[in-house]
Amino acid sequence: MADDTDFEVEGEPVEISIDETLAGGRLDAVLAKEHDVLSRSRIKELILGGAVSIDGKPVSQPNYRLKAGETIVLQAPPPEDPEPQGENIPLEILYEDNHLIVINKPVGMVVHPAPGSPNGTLVNALIYHCGDSLKGIGGVKRPGIVHRLDKDTSGVMVAAKTEKAHKHLSAQFADHGRTGPLHRAYIAFAWGTTQSGLGTVDAPLGRDPGNRLKQAVLKSGRGAITHYAVEARYGGEGWDVTRIQCQLETGRTHQIRVHMAHIGHPLVADQLYAPGYATKVNRLPEELADIVRNLGRQALHAAELGFEHPATGEEMMFDAELPDDLAELEEALQVYDKALAR
Numbered sequence: 001m002a003d004d005t006d007f008e009v010e011g012e013p014v015e016i017s018i019d020e021t022l023a024g025g026r027l028d029a030v031l032a033k034e035h036d037v038l039s040r041s042r043i044k045e046l047i048l049g050g051a052v053s054i055d056g057k058p059v060s061q062p063n064y065r066l067k068a069g070e071t072i073v074l075q076a077p078p079p080e081d082p083e084p085q086g087e088n089i090p091l092e093i094l095y096e097d098n099h100l101i102v103i104n105k106p107v108g109m110v111v112h113p114a115p116g117s118p119n120g121t122l123v124n125a126l127i128y129h130c131g132d133s134l135k136g137i138g139g140v141k142r143p144g145i146v147h148r149l150d151k152d153t154s155g156v157m158v159a160a161k162t163e164k165a166h167k168h169l170s171a172q173f174a175d176h177g178r179t180g181p182l183h184r185a186y187i188a189f190a191w192g193t194t195q196s197g198l199g200t201v202d203a204p205l206g207r208d209p210g211n212r213l214k215q216a217v218l219k220s221g222r223g224a225i226t227h228y229a230v231e232a233r234y235g236g237e238g239w240d241v242t243r244i245q246c247q248l249e250t251g252r253t254h255q256i257r258v259h260m261a262h263i264g265h266p267l268v269a270d271q272l273y274a275p276g277y278a279t280k281v282n283r284l285p286e287e288l289a290d291i292v293r294n295l296g297r298q299a300l301h302a303a304e305l306g307f308e309h310p311a312t313g314e315e316m317m318f319d320a321e322l323p324d325d326l327a328e329l330e331e332a333l334q335v336y337d338k339a340l341a342r
Helices: 027-035 040-048 122-134 163-175 255-262 277-282 286-295 324-336
Strands: 013-017 052-054 071-075 093-096 100-105 154-160 183-191 198-202 205-207 215-217 225-236 239-248 300-308 315-319
Touching: 013 027, 027 040, 027 052, 027 071, 093 315, 100 122, 122 154, 154 163, 154 315, 163 300, 183 255, 183 324, 198 255, 205 255, 215 255, 225 255, 225 324, 239 255, 239 324, 277 286, 286 324
Parallel strands: 154 300
Antiparallel strands: 013 071, 052 071, 093 100, 100 154, 183 239, 183 300, 198 225, 205 215, 225 239, 300 315
16 A cells, blocks of 8 residues: 655655555556546556556556555656746636636637647646646646636636646546536526426537537437526517526536537527527627627636535635626627516
8 A cells, every 4th residue: 555645746756565455456546546646647648658667677558457465666757847838818816725726717718728729828827827836737738727618618717736636626527526516507698498497408429520620419429418597588579598507417528509509599609509690690689689799709608616625625616707798798688688577
């Protein structure tokens, strides 16, 4: 068993003696459990990179089955400098301590560098803000990131500032709140009027075979579940818009956008998933139509995020008000609503 030392940084050797309780386990799984700081994916990378030995001999198979009496030594290299560079980009910080940071991500900010978005991302801003403490946390290219929001989705996000926090938070998001306190609630404005005030969309998602930029409901896709509740209905002659709160039981790419489109209620201003977009907009009163056209992004906002603090175990809850563009949309909907008695 590993000793009680709390290895907060890579570069320190870790030695584990395999007893009967650990015998038969996979090398990567046992290291992840006993080390209690590095994630299993990071440990797998280290094994493949030659950083692990058993009884003095290098082992490069993450699925190696351990035997009683063997001794594992993990000699992790010091964390690499992240390839992304820090940039002085203002952040709206909702909370911060030595373990994590919670921010309200603005519209238009990409979460991490990718082809076409090499800089100006949340990662660049976090590296500048957190400095050396963020280096290598959870990987070189996406330090600190445990979940993502689309570029054009605003709202609450959390990032880790230590490996231990990254592992703990990543596990909560992987579990999707089934056994823990993880809570994610989004505010969406959708076209049309839903048949009921409450509903669940349970439809697997995968890459659209006809458009690699889109996701689609596919029998062969990964399981995806979205719960929704109507918060307000607005309508006039020839048009209806519904304000909906969506809670995620899974976290697939574009999940809310695809699921709402799947049940016939695509998000307002979502040109990727809303068929007949121009027709829908043209039915609106002109001032309201101009607001929708000028949004330039889907009407979706990550309004609430709750999770268990990785160090204290405290249940944390954060919220972010609608950004200015969606607040303006809602105000206009209220003005032009012709069905206040609904």
